[in-house]
Amino acid sequence: MGHDGDCFLVPGPVRMNQSCLDALSTPVITARGTEYRDVMAKLNSGLRYAFNLSPSSPERKNQSWTGSDGYKVIVVSGSGTAAMEMVMANRFRPNDRVLVPTNGKFGERVAEMGSRFCNVKNLKYEWGRAFDFGEIEEQLARGNWEALAICHNETSSGITQDAAELAEMCQRHNVAFILDGITSVGGLPVHPEQWGAEAVVVGAQKCTAGPSGIAAIAVNQHFIDRCNAIRNQGDSNSVYYLDILPALKKGDDDQTPWTPAINPAMGWAAALETLKEEGLENRWNRCASLAKGVRNLFTDLGFDLLADEYYRSSTVTAIMYPEGIDDSWRTKLKDDYNTQVIGAQDHLKGKMFRVGSMGETPVEEMIEGCNRMIACFKECGLELPDVDVKKYFE
Numbered sequence: 126m127g128h129d130g131d132c133f134l135v136p137g138p139v140r141m142n143q144s145c146l147d148a149l150s151t152p153v154i155t156a157r158g159t160e161y162r163d164v165m166a167k168l169n170s171g172l173r174y175a176f177n178l179s180p181s182s183p184e185r186k187n188q189s190w191t192g193s194d195g196y197k198v199i200v201v202s203g204s205g206t207a208a209m210e211m212v213m214a215n216r217f218r219p220n221d222r223v224l225v226p227t228n229g230k231f232g233e234r235v236a237e238m239g240s241r242f243c244n245v246k247n248l249k250y251e252w253g254r255a256f257d258f259g260e261i262e263e264q265l266a267r268g269n270w271e272a273l274a275i276c277h278n279e280t281s282s283g284i285t286q287d288a289a290e291l292a293e294m295c296q297r298h299n300v301a302f303i304l305d306g307i308t309s310v311g312g313l314p315v316h317p318e319q320w321g322a323e324a325v326v327v328g329a330q331k332c333t334a335g336p337s338g339i340a341a342i343a344v345n346q347h348f349i350d351r352c353n354a355i356r357n358q359g360d361s362n363s364v365y366y367l368d369i370l371p372a373l374k375k376g377d378d379d380q381t382p383w384t385p386a387i388n389p390a391m392g393w394a395a396a397l398e399t400l401k402e403e404g405l406e407n408r409w410n411r412c413a414s415l416a417k418g419v420r421n422l423f424t425d426l427g428f429d430l431l432a433d434e435y436y437r438s439s440t441v442t443a444i445m446y447p448e449g450i451d452d453s454w455r456t457k458l459k460d461d462y463n464t465q466v467i468g469a470q471d472h473l474k475g476k477m478f479r480v481g482s483m484g485e486t487p488v489e490e491m492i493e494g495c496n497r498m499i500a501c502f503k504e505c506g507l508e509l510p511d512v513d514v515k516k517y518f519e
């Protein structure tokens with residue numbers, strides 16, 4: 126079976142399935158009634174599954190947001206950035222020292238945003254280069270750090286950090302481990318409990334194939350204790366809408382402090398149901414196999430990939446344009462081949478493109494999309510060897 130119609134191969138927002146779209150168009154309900162609490166319970170339980178946390182009941186009045194591992198999930202009305210800001214603003218005092226190694230745009234954003242709320246040291250590596258673990262270890266060993274915060278899967282450069290290794294370092298040096306998991310949670314292995322992560326953030330529109338504008342955080346008890354202690358000491362950053370304490374008060378009751386994003390929550394809960402039907406590990410594996418196919422195909426075709434070999438992401442692949450090709454190729458691909466990939470950011474703009482392999486993308490769509498990309502490159506004058514695209518995805 127082939128794939129007809131458009132190929133939408135961007136690293137988020139991804140296509141939403143029909144059950145998610147149907148849920149999004151549910152007639153309005155009130156924010157504080159039992160119907161919405163039912164939605165929250167289902168959403169919380171689905172989120173715990175996506176975060177790879179212990180299960181919880183999807184029924185209202187059953188502490189759907191927590192489980193035997195002690196983590197709690199908090200739904201945030203806003204995109205992933207809002208959820209990340211909620212973490213940084215509430216967890217740290219202005220003088221807390223936080224180490225943020227980065228190798229792309231979103232890590233740098235963690236550092237930039239974090240510096241509004243705490244004392245950030247940004248260890249900047251070139252986009253796509255793996256972190257220097259020796260340097261991070263050396264920094265942590267000097268002591269006096271409150272946390273290490275990373276962008277786990279760097280969507281801008283197609284690199285995934287070795288979170289297990291970094292988690293061990295954090296445990297050795299007794300610092301908190303915070304992850305922007307916006308394009309990793311639901312799409313590649315994430316183990317909050319095993320890593321002792323204090324907070325992990327996810328955005329709905331990425332690997333879980335939900336709607337844009339809603340996000341969530343998984344936090345452990347130590348995180349909660351620190352947020353409370355900092356507030357009691359009177360040494361906290363200014364927050365109001367993103368104050369985590371009211372959100373923590375409302376959680377047991379399947380509620381949020383402000384009017385929730387009601388329909389997006391319904392849509393996301395439906396998308397998470399689809400994730401559960403597929404199985405979390407099956408989704409990780411499907412994303413990994415799509416990304417592997419894209420990597421091997423384009424490498425065989427003679428393209429260079431941006432990210433260091435052993436750290437290449439399973440949910441996004443960053444591919445350099447060869448000599449003579451620029452973003453006009455992407456415009457042509459969209460206009461003439463009904464296929465969308467995404468361009469690059471900042472200094473790499475016009476120099477590379479990125480292919481998303483997250484959400485529910487079927488293999489047939491990826492094969493068709495790759496065939497169209499190759500045809501479009503050839504039409505743009507690039508000489509490429511003949512390849513059997515399908516073979517790369519078997």
Ligand SMILES: Cc1ncc(COP(=O)(O)O)c(C=O)c1O
Pocket residue numbers: 137204205206207231276278279280281305306307308328
């Ligand atoms: C890794 C990562 N972090 C953060 C963001 C920002 O998330 P949002 O646009 O949902 O605020 C993105 C968006 O692409 C991302 O990929």
